[in-house]
Structures are given as C-alpha cells and as structure tokens.
Amino acid sequence: MNKNIVVIGGGIAGMESSAYLSAMGYNVTLLEKENKIGGHLLEWESLFPTRRLGRDVVTFLSRGVEYGKVNVIPDAWIKQIEKISETPPKFRLHIGNNKTLDADAIVIATGYDIFDARKKEEYGYGIYDNVVTSADLEKIFLDGGEIKTSSGKTPKRIGFVHRVGSRDEKVGNLYCSQVCCITGVKQAVEFKEKLPDSEVFCFYMDLRMFGRHYEELYRESQEKYGVNFIRGRLSEAAENQDGSIIVKVEDTLSGRPLKMNVDLLVLLVGFVPSEGTQKIGKMLGLKFGDDFFLKTEDEHTMTNVSNIPGVFLAGACTGPKCITNTITDARAASSKVASFLEGYGLEERINERYKK
Numbered sequence: 589m590n591k592n593i594v595v596i597g598g599g600i601a602g603m604e605s606s607a608y609l610s611a612m613g614y615n616v617t618l619l620e621k622e623n624k625i626g627g628h629l630l631e632w633e634s635l636f637p638t639r640r641l642g643r644d645v646v647t648f649l650s651r652g653v654e655y656g657k658v659n660v661i662p663d664a665w666i667k668q669i670e671k672i673s674e675t676p677p678k679f680r681l682h683i684g685n686n687k688t689l690d691a692d693a694i695v696i697a698t699g700y701d702i703f704d705a706r707k708k709e710e711y712g713y714g715i716y717d718n719v720v721t722s723a724d725l726e727k728i729f730l731d732g733g734e735i736k737t738s739s740g741k742t743p744k745r746i747g748f749v750h751r752v753g754s755r756d757e758k759v760g761n762l763y764c765s766q767v768c769c770i771t772g773v774k775q776a777v778e779f780k781e782k783l784p785d786s787e788v789f790c791f792y793m794d795l796r797m798f799g800r801h802y803e804e805l806y807r808e809s810q811e812k813y814g815v816n817f818i819r820g821r822l823s824e825a826a827e828n829q830d831g832s833i834i835v836k837v838e839d840t841l842s843g844r845p846l847k848m849n850v851d852l853l854v855l856l857v858g859f860v861p862s863e864g865t866q867k868i869g870k871m872l873g874l875k876f877g878d879d880f881f882l883k884t885e886d887e888h889t890m891t892n893v894s895n896i897p898g899v900f901l902a903g904a905c906t907g908p909k910c911i912t913n914t915i916t917d918a919r920a921a922s923s924k925v926a927s928f929l930e931g932y933g934l935e936e937r938i939n940e941r942y943k944k
Contacts, residue, residue: 590615591614591615591692591693591929592614592615592616592617592689592690592691592692593609593614593615593616593617593691593692593693593694593695593925593929594616594617594618594619594679594681594689594691594693594694594695595609595616595617595618595619595694595695595697595902596619596666596694596695596696596697596698596864596868597619597620597627597696597697597698597699597864597903597905598618598619598620598622598624598625598626598627598660598662598697599625599626599627599628599629599697599699599903600627600629600645600649600699600903600911600914600915600918601697601699601902601903601904601905601914601915601917601918601921602618602620602625602627602695602697602699602902602903602918603618603625603626603627603649603650603652603653603918604649604652604914604915604918604919604922605695605697605902605918605919605921605922605925606618606652606653606656606658606695607649607652607653607655607656607658608652608918608919608922608923609695609922609925609926610653610656610657610658611652611656612922612926614925614926614929615659616656616658616659617658617659617660617661617689617691618653618658618659618660618661619661619664619666619681619683620660620661620662620663620664621663621664621665621864622662622663623662623663624662625650625653625660625662626646626649626650627699628699628700628702629642629645629646629911630642630646631723631726631727631730632726632730633726633729633730634729634774634778635911636767636770636771636773636774636799636805637770637774637799637800637801637802637804637805638801639774642730645911649915661683663684664683664684665683665684666681666682666683666867666868666871667682667683667684668681668682668871669681669682669694669868669871669872670682672690676692676898676929677692677693677896677897677898678690678691678692678898679691679694679898679899681694692898692929693898693899693900693925693928693929694872694898694899694900695900695901695902695921695922695925696865696868696869696872696874696894696900696901696902696905697901697902697903697905697918697921698862698864698865698868698905699862699864699865699903699904699905700859700860700861700862700865700904700905700908701859701860701861701862701863702721702723702857702858702859702860703752703753703754703759703761703765703857703858703859703860704753704860705721705752705753705855705857707753707759708752708753708759708855710822710823710824710825711749711752711822711825711853711855712825712826712827712833712853713855715827716825716826716827716831716833716853717737717738717831718737718738718827718831718832718833718851718852718853719825719833719853719855720852720853720854720855721752721854721855721856721857722748722768722771722772722775722854722855722856722857723857725775725854726775729775729778735779735782735783735852737831737832737851737852738831739830739831741851742783743783743786743850743851743852744783744785744786744787744851745786745787745788745789745848745849745850745851745852746776746779746786746787746788746789746850746851746852746853746854747788747789747790747791747833747835747848747850747852747853747854748772748775748776748788748789748790748791748854748856749791749822749853749854749855749856750768750769750772750790750791750792750793750795750856751768751769751792751793751856751858752768752855752856752857752858753765753857753858753860754768754858754859761858761860761879762879763879763907763908764796764858764908765858765859765908766796766798766859766908766909766910767858767859767908767910768856768857768858769792769795769796769797769802769856770797770799770802770805770806771856772790772792772854772856773790773797773802773805773806773809773815774805775854776788776790776809776813776815777805777808777809777813777815780809780813780814780815781813787816788813788814788815788816789815789816789817789818789848789850790815790816790817790818791818791820791821791822791835791837792817792818792819792820793819793820793821793840794819795817799910799912818837818839818846819839819840819841820837820838820839820840820841820846821837821838821840822835822836822837823836823837823838824836825853828849832849832850832851833849833850833851833852833853834847834848834849835847835848835849835850835853858908859904859908860880861879861880861881861882861905862904862905865881865882865905866880869882869905872894872896872899873895874894874895874896874899875894875895877906877907879907881904881905881906881907882894882901882905882906883895883906884901884906891906891917891920892917892920892921892924893924897928898928900921900924900925900928901921902917902918902920902921902922903917903918903921
C-alpha cells in the first residue's frame with residue numbers, strides 16, 4: 589500500500605492499533621515516550637474480573653507488534669507536528685535528535701494519567717506514610733513484596749476509599765472512571781488472600797459493577813472473603829502517634845458518624861487526561877470535551893474520528909475505558925484509518941448523501 593501511519597502512544601490502544609494496521613499492509617511507526625511499550629499495563633499484577641496476569645496481555649499485544657514488523661521508536665518526544673499538504677492530508681512529525689517522520693495518517697493513543705491523590709488533602713496522601721493509592725498497592729503486588737506498614741508491621745485492618753478523583757465536583761472531574769469500584773473489590777480480595785486474618789473495609793457512596801462478572805466478584809468478596817462494605821463518605825483522615833490512620837466517615841445507611849482506626853488506607857484513584865493527550869491535542873488543534881479528554885466528531889457514530897482529517901483517536905485519550913473496551917476501540921480505529929486512506933469511509937458517504 590506504500591502509505592505511512594504514525595501511532596502516538598505505546599500502551600494498549602497504541603500497540604493493538606499498530607498491529608492491526610501493519611497486518612493490513614501499511615507502514616506503521618509506533619512512538620512511545622518511555623523506554624518500552626506496554627503503558628500502564630506494565631504496572632498491574634492481575635486484572636479484574638478473572639484475575640489473569642497483566643503480563644499475559646502485554647505479551648499478547650507485544651507479539652502483534654513484533655509479528656507485524658511495526659517500527660517502534662522508544663524515548664520518542666514529539667516536538668512539533670505540521671501539516672505539509674492538503675490533499676491527501678499529510679503530516680510531518682519532528683521528534684528528538686532532529687528526526688522527522690512523514691505520515692499519511694496519525695493515530696492518537698496517548699491514554700490517561702492517574703489522578704494525583706495529593707489534591708484530596710483531607711485524605712492525607714503524601715502526608716501520612718500509611719496512606720497509599722491503588723496504583724501504589726498494585727506495584728507491591730506486582731513486585732511480590734510483603735504488605736507492610738511504614739514501621740514494618742503486617743497490617744491487621746485495611747481501609748479502601750472508593751472514587752478518589754472521580755465524580756468529584758471539587759476537583760473538577762464529574763465523570764466516572766469506570767474501573768475504580770472493581771479495582772477496589774479485586775484488591776480487597778487479594779488482601780484477604782495474602783492476609784487471611786486481616787479485616788478489610790471498603791468505604792463507598794455507590795458501586796458501579798457494570799462489566800461482565802464484576803457483580804459476581806463483588807458478591808464473592810463478601811460471601812467468601814468477608815470484605816466489609818460501608819456506605820459512607822470519608823470526610824477526613826488523620827494520623828495517630830503510632831502511624832495508624834484514623835478515618836472519619838458518615839455512615840449514610842445508619843445515619844450516624846463513624847470513626848475507625850486502620851493500619852493502612854488505600855485510595856482508589858481514577859483517570860485523568862494524560863499530559864501527552866493535552867500536549868498532542870493542542871499541537872494538532874484537536875477539540876477537547878468538557879472533561880478535557882479529546883472530543884470525537886460524534887459520540888455515537890464517529891467515536892474514533894477527530895476534527896482534523898487524517899487524525900484518528902484510539903483508547904483512553906477520549907475518556908476512561910477498561911482494557912477490554914480499549915482493545916476493541918483500537919481495532920475500530922484501525923478500521924477507520926484504513927477506510928479513510930483507501931477512499932471515503934461509510935460514514936462520510938452517508939453524511940454527503942444526507943446533506944444533499
């Protein structure tokens with residue numbers, strides 16, 4: 589086909605869209621700002637709801653990139669993107685070491701960042717040693733290390749705080765991050781498996797178990813593992829002299845305030861638009877939604893199409909997605925790119941007829 593495509597972002601969406609486009613016969617270059625591809629998936633030990641190992645999915649996606657002979661450029665920082673022709677749209681990307689790449693189409697797969705829990709000062713992250721995030725905890729699981737408090741003790745009572753940085757008007761994030769609730773359930777179960785004698789409490793306002801088998805894992809966490817779910821909003825966390833954390837919660841079911849000591853407090857953090865998404869979006873003049881993720885041309889019928897012809901969107905750069913949906917979205921984006929490069933796609937033809 590002798591057409592060049594540049595995919596920006598080497599996470600789940602970038603890897604899968606690169607593999608698919610390469611399999612279609614296009615020349616694909618994958619740019620990743622880190623020194624290896626894999627994205628956030630490299631930081632997850634096991635995945636919900638089946639608890640399969642995250643590295644298994646990384647291996648699967650990596651094989652697609654390898655077999656497709658995708659040109660992967662790690663440590664790639666994009667300095668500038670310019671449009672060098674109108675018909676067909678053609679782009680020139682300037683990256684580090686004075687390198688340039690020409691592209692007939694670009695796929696944005698810049699993903700998401702983890703919400704900075706320090707913005708919720710009342711929870712004490714970055715202030716108290718025994719307050720950690722779900723991302724911190726997952727790295728401990730991944731490294732196979734023992735779960736210890738800052739003083740080296742095995743925690744006997746653990747608290748999980750749901751929805752930190754999501755659906756929170758105070759921090760400007762009104763959207764649901766989709767994965768926080770089920771991540772909390774998964775990690776609570778893993779805690780009980782590693783420390784069977786521990787007490788685990790999940791503090792939530794509501795739970796959104798929207799995915800297949802999510803509800804089953806939620807029920808299993810209670811019936812088999814004895815995880816305690818308390819419907820209440822955490823108002824404040826403070827540190828005791830021994831380093832343990834005292835939490836103040838309003839139990840909305842009983843209508844009474846609750847005060848409890850925990851040895852370890854885990855904040856289930858949500859997603860925010862990545863730094864790369866904001867940078868590349870502004871560089872190309874892409875539209876942003878009210879949530880600051882990239883905006884697609886139509887939220888129902890053109891979910892991978894940007895406002896710039898020749899630029900397509902894949903994965904969590906357009907909003908929070910689980911792994912399954914991200915892979916599906918990357919494959920859909922690949923189809924849209926191919927349709928565009930080979931002529932008008934179905935949606936464009938329908939729109940032209942509709943306008944007539």
